[in-house]
Amino acid sequence: MSQLHNTFGGPDGLRVTLFGGSHEPTVGVTLEGLPAGIDLHPDDFEPDLARRRSGAPGTTARREADLPHFSGGFLECKDGSFVTSGQPLTITFENQDIQPEDYEPFKFHPRPGHADFTAAVKYGVEAAASGGGIFSGRMTLPLVAAGVLAKRMIAPIRVDACLVEIGGIPTSDESAVAAALKQVEADGDSLGGIVECVCSDVPVGLGEPFFDSLESVLSHAMFSIPGIRGIEFGDGFAAARKRGSEHNDRFTDAMGHTATNGAGGINGGISNGNPIVFRVAVKPTASIAQPQETFDFAAGAMRPLSAGGRHDVCFALRVPPVVEAMTALCLAQ
Numbered sequence: 001m002s003q004l005h006n007t008f009g010g011p012d013g014l015r016v017t018l019f020g021g022s023h024e025p026t027v028g029v030t031l032e033g034l035p036a037g038i039d040l041h042p043d044d045f046e047p048d049l050a051r052r053r054s055g056a057p058g059t060t061a062r063r064e065a066d067l068p069h070f071s072g073g074f075l076e077c078k079d080g081s082f083v084t085s086g087q088p089l090t091i092t093f094e095n096q097d098i099q100p101e102d103y104e105p106f107k108f109h110p111r112p113g114h115a116d117f118t119a120a121v122k123y124g125v126e127a128a129a130s131g132g133g134i135f136s137g138r139m140t141l142p143l144v145a146a147g148v149l150a151k152r153m154i155a156p157i158r159v160d161a162c163l164v165e166i167g168g169i170p171t172s173d174e175s176a177v178a179a180a181l182k183q184v185e186a187d188g189d190s191l192g193g194i195v196e197c198v199c200s201d202v203p204v205g206l207g208e209p210f211f212d213s214l215e216s217v218l219s220h221a222m223f224s225i226p227g228i229r230g231i232e233f234g235d236g237f238a239a240a241r242k243r244g245s246e247h248n249d250r251f252t253d254a255m256g257h258t259a260t261n262g263a264g265g266i267n268g269g270i271s272n273g274n275p276i277v278f279r280v281a282v283k284p285t286a287s288i289a290q291p292q293e294t295f296d297f298a299a300g301a302m303r304p305l306s307a308g309g310r311h312d313v314c315f316a317l318r319v320p321p322v323v324e325a326m327t328a329l330c331l332a333q
C-alpha cells in the first residue's frame with residue numbers, strides 16, 4: 001500500500017500539512033515557514049470558520065463547535081492574543097459529533113462519486129473508512145484556519161469568494177435557490193454550484209512562467225479542495241467564443257489598469273495589477289440518499305446503494321471560505 005502524504009508547499013516557503021480525519025478524534029494543520037510577528041487573537045479565526053460551518057439549509061445535520069487549539073509556534077500575550085514565533089504552529093480541532101459506523105458499508109460497497117474506491121485501492125480500506133478520512137470535506141476546516149494566517153501574510157492583498165450559482169440558479173434569486181434545495185433534499189439528491197473569487201490590490205509580478213504560472217499554482221490549489229470540477233480565469237471558456245477585439249483588455253493608465261478584465265488579472269502567467277478573478281465549479285455531493293445501482297465488491301454484484309450518514313445537500317454553500325484560504329496560502333507562498 002502507498003504512503004499518504006498530505007503537505008502543500010515546498011521546503012522554502014509556507015508549508016501546510018493536514019492530519020486527522022473526519023470521524024477520528026481530531027483534525028488539524030501544521031504550518032511551517034510562517035514568519036515571526038503575526039499577531040492574532042483566537043477570535044480572529046471565528047468569522048471564516050463560521051462561514052464554513054454547517055447549519056444553513058442545504059448543509060449537513062452534523063454540528064461541530066470548531067474551537068481551534070493552538071500548540072507551538074507562538075508566544076502568548078496577556079489578553080489571550082498571540083504572536084507567531086516563526087516556529088511550526090499546529091492548530092487542532094476536536095471532532096465532537098462523530099458517527100464512524102455510518103461509513104462501514106462503503107468499505108466494500110463504495111459510494112459512486114466519492115473516494116472510497118480509489119482510497120481503498122491505493123491506501124487500504126481503512127484509509128477512507130472513518131467518515132471519508134482525509135477525503136472528507138471536514139479536512140477543509142483546518143485549511144480555513146491556516147488561511148486566516150495566510151490572509152494576514154498577504155495583506156494588503158484581499159481575497160473574497162462568494163457562491164454565485166447553485167444548481168444553475170443565480171444565488172441572487174434566493175427564493176428559487178431555497179425551493180431548489182428543498183426539492184432536491186426531498187428527492188434524496190444533491191446540487192453543485194459555482195464559487196467566484198476576487199483578489200484585490202495584487203501587485204504586478206506574481207507568478208513564474210512556464211510551470212509556476214499564477215494560473216497553474218492557483219489551479220493546483222483549487223483542485224486540492226475536494227469536489228472541485230473546473231476552474232476558469234476572467235472570460236474563461238467564453239474567451240474561446242470571442243474575437244480578439246472583444247477579449248483584449250485595453251490599458252487605461254500607466255499603472256497597467258485595463259478597461260475590461262477578460263484575462264482575470266493575469267497575463268503570461270504573471271499578475272498584471274488588475275483584480276485576479278476566477279470561478280470554480282463545485283460538483284453535487286456524491287453521498288445521496290437516492291438509491292443508485294453500483295458494484296458491491298463483497299457480493300461481487302451490482303446492488304443499490306443509498307448513502308447513509310449525514311451529508312450536505314449542496315456542499316458548495318460551504319466552499320467560499322475554503323477557496324479564500326487556498327488562494328491566500330498560494331499567494332503567501
Ligand SMILES: Cc1cc2nc3c(=O)[nH]c(=O)nc-3n(C[C@H](O)[C@H](O)[C@H](O)COP(=O)(O)O)c2cc1C
Nearest residue numbers: 114115135136137226227228286287311312315318
Ligand atoms: C466543505 C465540504 C463539504 C463536503 N461535504 C460532503 C458531504 O457531506 N458528503 C459527500 O459525499 N461529499 C462531501 N464533500 C466532497 C467530498 O469530500 C469529495 O467529493 C470526495 O473527497 C471525493 O473527491 P472528489 O469529489 O474531488 O473526487 C465535501 C467537500 C467540501 C469541500
